[in-house]
Amino acid sequence: MTETTTLTRLVDEFLSWQFDRTPGTAAMLGSLKHDHTLGDFSAQAFADYDREAAGWLERFTAVRTDDLEESVDRDLVISVLRGHRAKSGWPAWRRDPSVYTSAVLFPLFTAFLNRLRPEPELVDGVIARLAEVPALLASCEANLDAGLASPKIVERAAAQAKTGRAFLTRTLPAEVGDPGLRAKVADAAEPAAAAFDRLADFLERFARTATGDWRMGEELYSTLLREQEMLGYGAAELHERGKAAYAELDAEMRALAGSDDWHAVMLGLQEDHPPTPEAMRAEYEVETRRARAFLVEHGLVTLAEGEECRVVPSPTFQRPVLAVASYMSPPPLTSDRVGHFFVPSPPDHFTPEEVRQRLRTNSRAQLASIAVHEAYPGHHWHLSWLAAQNRPVRKVFRTPYFSEGWALYAEKLLREHGYFSAEAVGDAEKARAQELAHVEARLFRAARMIVDTALHCGDMSTDEAERFMTTKASLTPGTAQGEVTRYCAWPTQAPSYLTGALEIERIRDEFTGTQREFHDKVAGSGALPLGLARRIALGR
Template identity: 35%
Template sequence: MPPVHELAAALVAADPVTARRVGALDPRTGAPTLALPRTDPEHLAALEATLLAWSGEPTAAPGTLAWLEQRCVGAEVALRLVELRVARPWARAPYWYVETLGDALAAVRPDLLPDEGYAASYVDLLRSAAGFLSGAREHLLPEDVPRLWAQLAVPAAEGLHRMVTTDLPALTERLPGGLHTLVHLLLRALGAAVEDLLEHCRSLASTGAGTWSVGEEVFTGLLRDYHCLDLGVEELWQRGWDEVRAAEEGLVELAAELDPARTWQEQVAELRAQRTPAEEFLTAYRTETERARRITLEHDLLTVPDDEECVVEPLPEFRRAGLPLGEMRTVPAYATERVSRFFITPADPDATPERRAGHERENCPAFVRSIVGHETYPGHHLQSVHHQLGTDEDSFLRFFRMPLFVEGWGLYVEDLLEERVFGRSPQALFARRNRLWRALRVVIDTGLHTGRLGHEEAVSLLLDRTAMDRRMATGEVDRYTRHDNPTYPSTYVLGRDLFHRLRERFGDGMPLGRLHDALLAHGSPSLPLLERVLEEELG
């Protein structure tokens, strides 16, 4: 790995999950690390000490790149201290163990298994995996674990068990011959450890007494110290409702223009009734991804470099429980190839016909077209490419990614496509329905974590206000409760509005595509901080 910022290097060394996320390679193998994170008190205390050593006010002049970097360091420290002191997923979130091990196993490179050095790393992973899962029984106590989080872990653990007992044994033949027997024994032991964790999760699903709500103080602290926003909880709550009302008015207005005889709900229901067959999900998303790339080029919305690619793949089974539609894994910060992976959640083969039909409605062509721009071109994928191009490897700006920027850009892209491509059309109507969904995220995010809303109330809001299917609505709200999600759902709308503000301030006299290039030229910092830098650069 090339020289990187000192704090970034420390976080990569301390946490293999972070290392895989940012694309740091194991120097022994030249591939993503297969290590699992430590959860012992000594290691966690050392990590907290490292973070505290980097806390403090910035010393560089405001508006400079050095100041921006220092502010981003402070934001990262604030977020990770909340994880260590409040979220504590190793002690409260059973799904964390499943996802962490599953991601490590999914990172295994089958093509490298014949190499003795890489095979040794794989064996080390299997040796440590059973102990890692066994530690869950020690750390996950009923008084700390929210029942919902245990419930989310059950289907994830079932998917992990199938991966360990079905998928991984098929890789064994690729290993050097002397390791076959050992690996079969290790996989058998790991399968038993997953079964044991699954039993524990089922127990915690009925005995867990923890709470997933972080409370108003922590929520406010994240808005202030991580997102760098001067925004209180009550103000955000009211703003969310204002956004909901504005989105509903926009839907009513456009629906009346398109077909005065029918409500927007009736028109959207017709679009959703044009279901994408489950067996065609991947094809539909791949086709729309190619189309979105062409649109970005034809309308010159953002520079598209030659050496980028966005691959559409099925989501691994152990990740599907909390992701009803899928997940985007953008170009890692330090990756040598600019390739993103857009994972799509396949239909459950065991689902009832009614539930399968609901999944097909949620993936109707209008939705696929709307979300693909957000996720791929000129959305998250292409923004992550510009993140790499605009940051030096030894700057903390290369390591750091702020959801206010990333998700704000994705939602801004949806507005951009309506403005430049969809016009006043049924496709635009569906996009406005999605705008309402994102506005409700602000209300639900704030409400769930400050005691203003319960889980079922939040699900009902999505059902009643957006006509979303229950499967997806429940999956959405489940995700908002996760340890790593407080304030995240609100960043879509907040970031979108800030991008519109930057366009209004700095867009005069500049082609739109070149303005977008400039906005994306400093990585993915908090947008109020970026605005201060752009004042110095663009005037």
């Protein structure tokens, strides 16, 4: 038996273990074996996972192979396990209730979104998982530690928990076509909805007693950058890179705007926005189709057979915690290639003014770049193309430093090929507005690098961060508040966009083939830590 065969078998065994320990995630990836349970969320289960993960790390670290592809698979697993080891001393399951709410809402939502089984079987699996919801949410109450949990993070999760009843009792049954099966889902949803009601009440009380800090701290932040993301530097250097990128993009914005006060120009452009959330969705769909046609015309990538990007409103449970567009990939362990671009619809409780602010942050000048980022050749093209490849471990473990970096790289790629030009857009003034918005979108990502590192290293308050994002980028106050709360809850993710895009550009500069060959190769190899993506692309 060769070393490569041993490593292949080890990877398969590891994935089997991972799926069994996280069945909700496995089902979302397309594992039908795991679509009947949400899994064990007891404190003992988390402790067992930590112990077993440490054993897997020892096994993978000991394996040697000369095969490039296999060594990348090994090093990807090692990076994931080292990241988990680092975070075990800062456990999200004791700090953040969304660990539990998301573990219910997303698997149930994607069950009907992807429809991988006939409806009767699909309903059976959903009902089985609904029966587990009260115990799972009870684990949330038992596991949270008031000395570790931050009131800000608890309040954020409480807002999501409040959406649980409507999602479970209205949205979920409405997805079922057969009246009899629909009634069964509605009956099964009621106890689960009651559990969400109890959790929302508990979290509101718990937030008043929680005393923990959401700040990760520079030491852990830097450890994750080095060991999980394999960047080779820590938080301080990332912060400085963000400041340098911001200064360069700020100068470009001044030149494009013809004014030092480019911020005022962008605020003016935001006044031209879709009139309603549904109109916003429709205009995003038009831009998505335009981006796909441009890709085909210029031959920049190879499209996966059967791929389709559907442009739809964001899920109701996602709206209180995410103020920007998002994307959900096809389940990569299946033959399905349909992805979903979620337009950032406002929550039901928003006032008319809050709805207007959400629409302003999705102005017509900004729609083009966002559609490129989320769809073509951004997330949808990348992840539908990746799903068509044959390296399972790379479909399961993905870092935002590549996936978000790729989507931002995609925006600049299309600019290089004239996507935002007057010729492509058909109107000089509209083209200027889209190009300004495109550059501002990169500047916004530089601002994220500055703010996220400063927040978690204790150099910036949330008020200062929100002010920075409204005055140094073009976010409306409400969107800035949602963004900063997201940074508090998800440390290290916000800097991934521009950090990854710049590194992908550097790798492309060293690649010797065509652009299309580069795109197909590097994006088809996964959403790898950037050092591993470099090895794959350059063959060394």
